[in-house]
Amino acid sequence: MLEDLDDTLKFLLKKKLPRRWKRKVTFSFDLPVEVKIDATDLAAINLFLYDVRDNLELRTSAYSVARQYQSVPNNQVRVTKLPPKFVDISYLITTFAHDEANNIGEKVEQEHSLLGEVMKVLLLFPQIPEEYLRGNLQGYDLPVYTAFMHQNGTKTLGEYWQAMGGKPKAVLNLTVTMPVPMNLEEEEEELPIIKEKPVIVGGILPYYNDRRIVIEEKNDSGKEQKEEATGKE
Known part of the structure; x- marks a missing residue:
């Protein structure tokens, strides 16, 4: 399901970025120091997934009723299933301008301009609409939330850049709260009809x-x- 979330964010940004960026930006999910930009593109958007955590605030163990049907004239069958779990998926989002920019200042300006447009798109959607969800995220009728949050864990951004061997850059820290349906067998319980x-x-x-x-x-x-x-x- 993580690849479906990657595709969802990519699809959302492709649809909502301003026209000047839509067809001239490539997307990458590699380490932020290994981004390659095609010769025909102006810049790249890198979404580096670095953290996955169980969301304890949204956790529930209560079964939900999936459906009911009548098995025999005097009995009904209630079908129950486990509720979905929710996980927090964290990305570091940064941008890279093409190396052929006239100078360093122009390159940084392009990167910041694109990063600002990415930020505006994501701020518009605290909950990703159904029409932008891809793959297995579709059809569950469950919310997918986005939020800009502080760094999870104990490492600072500087430590991350040092560990990856790259130079520090401006980044957006995006956390997506995503449902994970529990694909376990449904349980059936036969209930007599009381008159x-x-x-x-x-x-x-x-x-x-x-x-x-x-x-x-x-x-x-x-x-x-x-x-x-x-x-x-």
């Missing part, structure tokens, strides 16, 4: 709000007989 009947206690029929209750029965001869009570003595 309520008036109960006669001590030969007195029940009554409700002084309204007359009529109980129809069949006697031994098969003829219907009616017994009435008003609830008043």
Whole structure:
């Protein structure tokens, strides 16, 4: 499912970036120091997935009712399933301008311009609309949230750049909260249908709000007989 999230973010940005960038930007999910830009492209957007964590705030263990159906005339079957889990997927997003930029200042300016456009697109969608979801993220009718958050864990951004062997660059720290359906077998539980009947206690029929209750029965001869009570003595 992680590749589906990659495709979703790529598709969303391709659709929503300004026209000047739409057809002249390549996408990369490699380490931010290994980004290659095609000769025909102006720049690259790198989305580096660096952290996956269980979202404990959205966790629930309660089963949900998937559907119900009637198995026999007097019984119903309730089908239950485990609720989805939610995980937080964190990306470092940065941009790279083409090496053929006239000078370093122009290159950095292009990178910051593109990074700002990426930020605006993602801020527009705190929840990614269904039409932009790709792959297995489609069809579940479950939300996919986005948020710009502080660095997870104990490492600073400087330590990340040092570990990757690259020079520090401006980055966006994006966290996507994504549902993960539990594809376990559904459990079926057969439930009898309960029908309520008036109960006669001590030969007195029940009554409700002084309204007359009529109980129809069949006697031994098969003829219907009616017994009435008003609830008043």
